[in-house]
Amino acid sequence: MSDQANKPAEWHGAKMEFKESMSYGDYLGLDQILSAQHPLSPNHNEMLFIIQHQTSELWVKLMLHELQAVRGQLRAGELDPAFKMLARVARIMDQLVHAWDVLATMTPSEYTAIRPYLGASSGFQSHQYRALEFILGNKNPQLLAVHEKNPPAHAILERELHTPSVYDESVMLLARSGFAIAPGRLERDWTLPTEADESVKAAWLVVYQEPDKHWGLYELAEKLVDLETAFRFWRFRHVTTVERIIGFKTGTGGTAGVSYLRKMLDVVLFPELFALRTAL
Numbered sequence: 001m002s003d004q005a006n007k008p009a010e011w012h013g014a015k016m017e018f019k020e021s022m023s024y025g026d027y028l029g030l031d032q033i034l035s036a037q038h039p040l041s042p043n044h045n046e047m048l049f050i051i052q053h054q055t056s057e058l059w060v061k062l063m064l065h066e067l068q069a070v071r072g073q074l075r076a077g078e079l080d081p082a083f084k085m086l087a088r089v090a091r092i093m094d095q096l097v098h099a100w101d102v103l104a105t106m107t108p109s110e111y112t113a114i115r116p117y118l119g120a121s122s123g124f125q126s127h128q129y130r131a132l133e134f135i136l137g138n139k140n141p142q143l144l145a146v147h148e149k150n151p152p153a154h155a156i157l158e159r160e161l162h163t164p165s166v167y168d169e170s171v172m173l174l175a176r177s178g179f180a181i182a183p184g185r186l187e188r189d190w191t192l193p194t195e196a197d198e199s200v201k202a203a204w205l206v207v208y209q210e211p212d213k214h215w216g217l218y219e220l221a222e223k224l225v226d227l228e229t230a231f232r233f234w235r236f237r238h239v240t241t242v243e244r245i246i247g248f249k250t251g252t253g254g255t256a257g258v259s260y261l262r263k264m265l266d267v268v269l270f271p272e273l274f275a276l277r278t279a280l
């Protein structure tokens with residue numbers, strides 16, 4: 001054996017031996033993450049399809065983590081950390097908007113080869129995505145049924161359904177800041193989707209008319225508008241990518257497909273924040 005073979009491996013001073021200590025892969029659980037891709041078809045392109053969905057789910061997990069903290073910060077009146085987190089969520093959403101460019105490299109022929117292997121599975125059944133919609137105020141109790149076979153996911157959604165959304169917390173903050181918000185808006189049934197309220201619109205209008213006086217609320221409103229704008233782009237890129245790939249075929253999840261996704265483009269998460277712009 002040469003002397004070289006007996007020497008411990010060395011590379012620019014980097015630690016090379018991890019029998020006793022935690023490595024990068026240990027810390028990140030990479031064995032689990034990287035062994036979770038199981039293509040069902042013989043088609044090369046299914047790996048793209050799987051990884052695109054899995055990475056999106058990871059980013060949605062982070063958005064939920066941030067938004068749950070934002071809700072707590074708003075309740076505690078700690079706006080600065082909430083702004084930081086809201087900015088992060090909007091940037092994550094922007095990144096997911098651009099991620100569609102990668103999936104758009106999948107042609108209809110390639111998807112058609114995979115589709116029979118997908119069964120009835122669809123992003124429509126993403127419990128994290130549903131929780132994201134709920135925490136932003138787009139509540140829909142009917143959609144919990146999809147998650148009955150997964151009790152932990154069902155429980156998360158059930159809890160999220162009954163908890164005031166990030167926007168509800170923003171409206172409560174308006175009230176605590178001295179704005180006259182209709183009592184019915186402050187004690188509403190939290191399981192219902194956000195509905196425009198005149199008293200909320202009037203309050204935001206004042207904030208926008210006198211931003212210097214209400215800077216914190218003004219900044220909060222703009223951060224929310226940033227987030228909703230990025231979310232709208234995401235929905236738009238989804239539907240256009242889907243049309244490009246499957247045309248007007250029905251979805252694997254059972255909806256009419258593109259026409260269903262187009263209807264979702266009409267969802268407005270923070271209605272008064274957009275309505276006030278016409279009134280200003």
Ligand code: HEM
Binds near residue numbers: 052125238254255
């Ligand atoms: C070839 C790629 C894709 C196609 C053809 C596609 C198609 C569809 C269709 C047709 C629907 C409506 C429900 C149904 O009937 O299935 C849907 C919903 C959904 N998809 Fe996709 N999708 C694709 C990629 C993705 C990716 C990469 C994500 C990211 C996680 C995603 C997330 C969702 C979500 C969250 C919904 C529910 C939307 C809602 O209910 O508002 N999709 N998709």
